[in-house]
Amino acid sequence: MGGGGREGRSYRSRTQRKHFKQSRENVWKRPKPDPSSTDSTDNPAWQPFATQNPSFDEYYKEQGIVATEEWDRFIEVLRKPLPAAFRINSSSQFCSDLRSQLEDDFMKSLKAEVTEEGEVDAIRPLPWYPNNLAWHSSFSRMQLRKNQTLERFHEFLKLENEIGNITRQEAVSMVPPLFLDVQPDHFILDMCAAPGSKTFQLLEIIYQSTTPGVLPNGMVIANDLDVQRCNLLIHQTKRMCTANLIVTNHEAQHFPGCRKNKNFSSASDKGIETESNIGQLLFDRVLCDVPCSGDGTLRKAPDIWRKWNVGLGNGLHSLQVQIAMRGISLLKVGGRMVYSTCSMNPIENEAVVAEILRKCGGCVQLVDVSSELPQLVRRPGLKKWKARDKGVWLASYKDVPKFRRTGIVPSMFPSGRCHMDTTNDGDKHENGIDANSIGLQPVEDAFPSTDNLDEEVCDLPLELCMRLVPHDQNTGAFFIAVLQKVSPLPAGQETNISPQGNMPTRNDAPPNQIKEETDGLEVNMADGTDEKDPEGSSEGNSIDNEDGAPAEPDPLSSGKDDSVETEVPVNKETGGKRKLQMQGKWRGVDPVIFFKDETIINTIKTFYGIDDSFPLDGHLVSRNSETNHVKRIYYISKSVKDVLELNIQVGQQLKITSVGLKMFERQTSQGANAPCSFRISSEGLPVILPYITKQILYASPVDFKHLLQYKTIKFADFVDAEFREKASNLMMGCCVMVLSKGVKVSSEPIQVDASTIAIGCWKGRASLSVMVTALDCQELLERLLMRMDTEKDNSVQGNITETDEVHHMNDNSESEKPENATTSS
Numbered sequence: 001m002g003g004g005g006r007e008g009r010s011y012r013s014r015t016q017r018k019h020f021k022q023s024r025e026n027v028w029k030r031p032k033p034d035p036s037s038t039d040s041t042d043n044p045a046w047q048p049f050a051t052q053n054p055s056f057d058e059y060y061k062e063q064g065i066v067a068t069e070e071w072d073r074f075i076e077v078l079r080k081p082l083p084a085a086f087r088i089n090s091s092s093q094f095c096s097d098l099r100s101q102l103e104d105d106f107m108k109s110l111k112a113e114v115t116e117e118g119e120v121d122a123i124r125p126l127p128w129y130p131n132n133l134a135w136h137s138s139f140s141r142m143q144l145r146k147n148q149t150l151e152r153f154h155e156f157l158k159l160e161n162e163i164g165n166i167t168r169q170e171a172v173s174m175v176p177p178l179f180l181d182v183q184p185d186h187f188i189l190d191m192c193a194a195p196g197s198k199t200f201q202l203l204e205i206i207y208q209s210t211t212p213g214v215l216p217n218g219m220v221i222a223n224d225l226d227v228q229r230c231n232l233l234i235h236q237t238k239r240m241c242t243a244n245l246i247v248t249n250h251e252a253q254h255f256p257g258c259r260k261n262k263n264f265s266s267a268s269d270k271g272i273e274t275e276s277n278i279g280q281l282l283f284d285r286v287l288c289d290v291p292c293s294g295d296g297t298l299r300k301a302p303d304i305w306r307k308w309n310v311g312l313g314n315g316l317h318s319l320q321v322q323i324a325m326r327g328i329s330l331l332k333v334g335g336r337m338v339y340s341t342c343s344m345n346p347i348e349n350e351a352v353v354a355e356i357l358r359k360c361g362g363c364v365q366l367v368d369v370s371s372e373l374p375q376l377v378r379r380p381g382l383k384k385w386k387a388r389d390k391g392v393w394l395a396s397y398k399d400v401p402k403f404r405r406t407g408i409v410p411s412m413f414p415s416g417r418c419h420m421d422t423t424n425d426g427d428k429h430e431n432g433i434d435a436n437s438i439g440l441q442p443v444e445d446a447f448p449s450t451d452n453l454d455e456e457v458c459d460l461p462l463e464l465c466m467r468l469v470p471h472d473q474n475t476g477a478f479f480i481a482v483l484q485k486v487s488p489l490p491a492g493q494e495t496n497i498s499p500q501g502n503m504p505t506r507n508d509a510p511p512n513q514i515k516e517e518t519d520g521l522e523v524n525m526a527d528g529t530d531e532k533d534p535e536g537s538s539e540g541n542s543i544d545n546e547d548g549a550p551a552e553p554d555p556l557s558s559g560k561d562d563s564v565e566t567e568v569p570v571n572k573e574t575g576g577k578r579k580l581q582m583q584g585k586w587r588g589v590d591p592v593i594f595f596k597d598e599t600i601i602n603t604i605k606t607f608y609g610i611d612d613s614f615p616l617d618g619h620l621v622s623r624n625s626e627t628n629h630v631k632r633i634y635y636i637s638k639s640v641k642d643v644l645e646l647n648i649q650v651g652q653q654l655k656i657t658s659v660g661l662k663m664f665e666r667q668t669s670q671g672a673n674a675p676c677s678f679r680i681s682s683e684g685l686p687v688i689l690p691y692i693t694k695q696i697l698y699a700s701p702v703d704f705k706h707l708l709q710y711k712t713i714k715f716a717d718f719v720d721a722e723f724r725e726k727a728s729n730l731m732m733g734c735c736v737m738v739l740s741k742g743v744k745v746s747s748e749p750i751q752v753d754a755s756t757i758a759i760g761c762w763k764g765r766a767s768l769s770v771m772v773t774a775l776d777c778q779e780l781l782e783r784l785l786m787r788m789d790t791e792k793d794n795s796v797q798g799n800i801t802e803t804d805e806v807h808h809m810n811d812n813s814e815s816e817k818p819e820n821a822t823t824s825s
């Protein structure tokens, strides 16, 4: 089991499991009728989606997103359902077992089942994804029911997905994080992160080269405007068991910079002893996967065919520019930002990138990544395109009628030119948005553009952007641009950033944005997203309004957060009615508080014999200022600690929805009579495991398996006499059972490696109970058996068969279980 949760297995509590299931309810479940199926017996009531839209055809033919001779093939593929793709969670303890199972078992056994025209393999690794960790399956969900072989594969996917070892994700959506060139010590901002598939990938990358028990130096801040989608992200990333993640809830275009400023009374003045090592929030990497019209996901979400209209992209362009510019200003010099959308529309893609380059006046460059991921088939970005409005093609801003200039802005055109001569409106864009309002001056003349305004061509190297089109690799469509900040932004460009480091709130924000006041009174959640569909159409955020009229914001009361259950839920701990609500800066969100209660910390340290080399000081946080009511204590990495300390010093600018790894949980049931009332949580175990020296039991495979099978076993029923004795001599309360070849007695820290398997248990008066879910027990049992098969460890197999009868083991044991112990549900 690896430290930092990387190799460690995540045994989630029942509550977590429930949330996780809910958040992924449409994943791998029994398939809906296949829209492409011609078999009307599937579901006679089924009406296939109309997979055509004349405006769509007209628009994209004119934009030339594919060559004329390719159009038919492009549309044909676009109308087909998207083949499934999935990733193996590289932080799963069984990552290589799963990969081997796919490579050695399923790839062969499914070969005869190939049905997709043109497909050679039924399943195959995506050639451009490192280490065979991402896979393509040519089966539609319907097909997976056809016969026994397919059914077995389907069951495999379903179980591993539920466990969290496999994540379904659109192939093209896996690409952006790979172009970020992430290192383990990087500070990364994921600006529009929910539901979190890419955040998950980023975390996997920073954890990749860490050794067990050592957390990486880097961290990820995953931000999303939508609180409920943030929740999906929190549940999604929980499987990473990471202490290196902060989830925030801001408008990305106003993401706080947390710059220290003398205007802020220092934290120590307020009795908070923190001194952050960092002076402001700047990031090595920024992922800017913006809200978009989402027509690249047509194959997955065919309802977009019906909804699609030209205004979708037009309505999002300005917001996309603002979010991207904020990302650039939060990027360190030398840092990389990836701008991506799942839209094919040049107004949301090349036009946005061109505007960033113009505004940054040479401080930001497009990176040539043609040698990276060479197996990924990509096409260059467009250099020319047009805008369309009210059924009229517009080649240049000067063609835009005055009364339409509120919706169609100069940056939508290849030259980006305002043609001030015709509008003469100073620095104001015609849509009323001050060009300076996002902190940067337009640098119009830095990039001379063509004078042929009938067909503008952009002089910027937009060919370095990447377009992924469906018929190249049987995927969805995607757009990716890799940008590097090569020098600080010109002086004065960030003058609009407030002393707090925040972008100012503006009256000229796009109409679909409610301004986010610094006291956090209002948060806009209306972005047209479908929060019920974490893996479905969520990549795109289609706006339903015709002709680009931005969606009306939900009438969101500030108390809406109440219904949201997050990992660190709002005011759950006090039980009181929103008692803590006003204690933090952000209404509806409890403050993050460094947990410093020495009595509790020392009790925990002593009970588990936590080695001094595991830093607890300053690494524990809670969401409750009343120590006696703290139920959960979270562990944070050094990098997260630095950010939290900075955040305190700058007046809690970050609105933190979730932070840290749940490490200790207060035991409140009758088991609370134990000397230490805090148990180690399943998520926290992989991180702390190498550092605990007490309350450890080394179990033989036989007893380990028995406990997984029966969940609770009386001491007398353990096979191994030495284990029996050791278990009964342990102090009452939480303990850790480590799978071992023999029974060890040791007060040394556990020698943890990638193959170590350990689970949390509860030692009662007469029995031992597991503290992991039934599903996790089942999965662990299956994996252990498979490993043993591979190792041809016949003696162990024999032992299990011989000793499979364990008498009376469940009698009277239930009463001793702690609240988190598994039942056979």
Ligand SMILES: C[S@@+](CC[C@H](N)C(=O)[O-])C[C@H]1O[C@@H](n2cnc3c(N)ncnc32)[C@H](O)[C@@H]1O
Pocket: 173, 191, 192, 193, 194, 195, 196, 197, 198, 199, 223, 224, 225, 226, 229, 250, 251, 252, 253, 289, 290, 291, 292, 527, 529, 538, 539, 540, 541
């Ligand atoms: C394309 S999705 C992001 C998908 C995500 N990166 C992933 O890989 O799972 C765009 C996200 O932007 C969020 N969003 C919309 N407007 C936003 C804003 N102004 N600031 C931050 N996030 C925003 C939406 O809630 C949505 O979750």
